[in-house]
Amino acid sequence: MGTCFSSEFDEQHSFQTKPGEIQPSSTKNALKTPPKQTILDSPNIRSPSSLVVITKDVKDLRQSPGYSNLDIFTYDEMRMATKLFRPDQVLGEGGFGVVYKGVIDENVRAGYAKTEVAVKELDPEGIQGDREWLAEVNYLGQLQHPNLVKLIGYCCEEDHRLLVYEYMASGSLEKHLFRRVCATLTWSRRMKIALDAAKGLAFLHDAERPIIYRDFKTSNILLDADFNAKLSDFGLAKDGPMGDQTHVSTRVMGTYGYAAPEYVMSGHLTARSDIYGFGVVLLEMLIGRRAMDKSRPSREHNLVEWARPLLVHNKKLVRILDPRMEGQYSSKTAIKVAGLAYQCLSQNPKGRPVMSQVVETLESVQTRDLLQEEVLFQSGSRSVTLFEAADSKKMDTQVKGGGENEA
Numbered sequence: 541m542g543t544c545f546s547s548e549f550d551e552q553h554s555f556q557t558k559p560g561e562i563q564p565s566s567t568k569n570a571l572k573t574p575p576k577q578t579i580l581d582s583p584n585i586r587s588p589s590s591l592v593v594i595t596k597d598v599k600d601l602r603q604s605p606g607y608s609n610l611d612i613f614t615y616d617e618m619r620m621a622t623k624l625f626r627p628d629q630v631l632g633e634g635g636f637g638v639v640y641k642g643v644i645d646e647n648v649r650a651g652y653a654k655t656e657v658a659v660k661e662l663d664p665e666g667i668q669g670d671r672e673w674l675a676e677v678n679y680l681g682q683l684q685h686p687n688l689v690k691l692i693g694y695c696c697e698e699d700h701r702l703l704v705y706e707y708m709a710s711g712s713l714e715k716h717l718f719r720r721v722c723a724t725l726t727w728s729r730r731m732k733i734a735l736d737a738a739k740g741l742a743f744l745h746d747a748e749r750p751i752i753y754r755d756f757k758t759s760n761i762l763l764d765a766d767f768n769a770k771l772s773d774f775g776l777a778k779d780g781p782m783g784d785q786t787h788v789s790t791r792v793m794g795t796y797g798y799a800a801p802e803y804v805m806s807g808h809l810t811a812r813s814d815i816y817g818f819g820v821v822l823l824e825m826l827i828g829r830r831a832m833d834k835s836r837p838s839r840e841h842n843l844v845e846w847a848r849p850l851l852v853h854n855k856k857l858v859r860i861l862d863p864r865m866e867g868q869y870s871s872k873t874a875i876k877v878a879g880l881a882y883q884c885l886s887q888n889p890k891g892r893p894v895m896s897q898v899v900e901t902l903e904s905v906q907t908r909d910l911l912q913e914e915v916l917f918q919s920g921s922r923s924v925t926l927f928e929a930a931d932s933k934k935m936d937t938q939v940k941g942g943g944e945n946e947a
């Protein structure tokens with residue numbers, strides 16, 4: 541996996557195969573198809589079963605105010621909000637372009653309540669373009685759920701393409717799992733993040749016409765100040781199969797290490813491809829290693845190939861779980877979550893659970909009192925008792941020594 545097709549992106553960022561390599565289907569044209577369904581314009585969370593996303597193109601979005609819950613900003617307003625795109629406002633950079641921290645307030649637009657935002661500016665020289673920008677506006681303009689990042693508005697003045705999101709104060713899961721020095725996420729926080737992200741995906745998959753997210757990875761899972769997780773980046777999202785269709789045919793797009801093997805081989809996309817990506821992220825959270833890591837011995841480069849077979853051997857499992865979480869989980873719970881990751885990573889798409897089953901399993905392993913646990917970690921006591929909710933409602937307890945874990 542990850543080597544059988546040519547990539548236009550680097551390993552951490554989304555890739556797409558060269559056009560023609562795999563039977564292409566033009567997303568751009570699909571996006572321009574006139575809407576067949578009613579426009580969904582209520583800003584409330586929609587019941588997934590009644591949700592059908594319609595699409596608008598750049599011309600539509602310039603002429604009308606777009607979706608009623610989105611604001612259209614001018615480029616000058618974006619400059620003001622980001623202090624002239626000052627380098628010290630940069631939050632990160634991906635395949636789409638640079639992401640800036642910003643504030644929209646009275647000074648930017650009269651009467652606007654002060655709102656912290658993240659402003660993503662399309663790099664005109666970059667690989668992604670109008671297609672991804674449009675997909676983002678069309679999907680996030682209509683989808684609302686507590687586990688999807690909120691799109692506040694956009695700017696499409698002349699050649700400028702910007703997206704304005706709610707600001708996610710704690711940044712990406714990738715940052716916390718792999719980049720933060722001397723810190724780690726506790727077992728409970730990881731499980732809560734996994735559940736939040738699973739709920740976001742389940743919402744997409746349960747729509748009347750399922751939506752396939754296609755870019756599930758740690759950098760696209762953002763965390764707010766309270767560490768609630770939300771999915772961001774709908775640039776690669778795609779309407780799933782309808783009626784008798786078993787799959788949709790697409791160019792292969794996604795990120796190395798996360799794309800499902802059958803999708804990479806055939807270009808046939810189903811919701812089960814997202815479940816494989818979810819399995820990769822769950823594995824990264826369990827093991828504390830990146831999906832692809834060339835700095836490891838060669839047999840451990842690809843996390844799934846190396847770790848998946850070990851997930852179902854209880855003794856081996858204990859040895860590969862992220863040592864930064866030692867003492868924070870019961871073996872029963874760890875075995876259950878590892879079993880879930882194993883299933884999600886099945887080579888056979890039909891062997892993977894559906895997202896609602898994933899949510900159910902993760903709900904059953906949530907720590908009963910996360911807050912209490914975090915307080916105990918913060919207290920730094922040498923020996924604290926942690927509580928985990930077991931399915932039986934019986935509390936499992938474990939004793940943890942040391943107090944160097946972050947809260």
Ligand SMILES: Nc1ncnc2c1ncn2[C@@H]1O[C@H](COP(=O)(O)OP(=O)(O)OP(=O)(O)O)[C@@H](O)[C@H]1O
Nearest residue numbers: 553554632633634635636639658705707708712759
């Ligand atoms: N709404 C947001 N709030 C706070 N930080 C954000 C927000 N959106 C993005 N970021 C930051 O910007 C970084 C870059 O995001 P971006 O989605 O452009 O790239 P990526 O996810 O790293 O790669 P890719 O282009 O493959 O998606 C993120 O890792 C995150 O740290």
Ligand SMILES: [Mg+2]
Nearest residue numbers: 634759760773
């Ligand atoms: Mg991203």
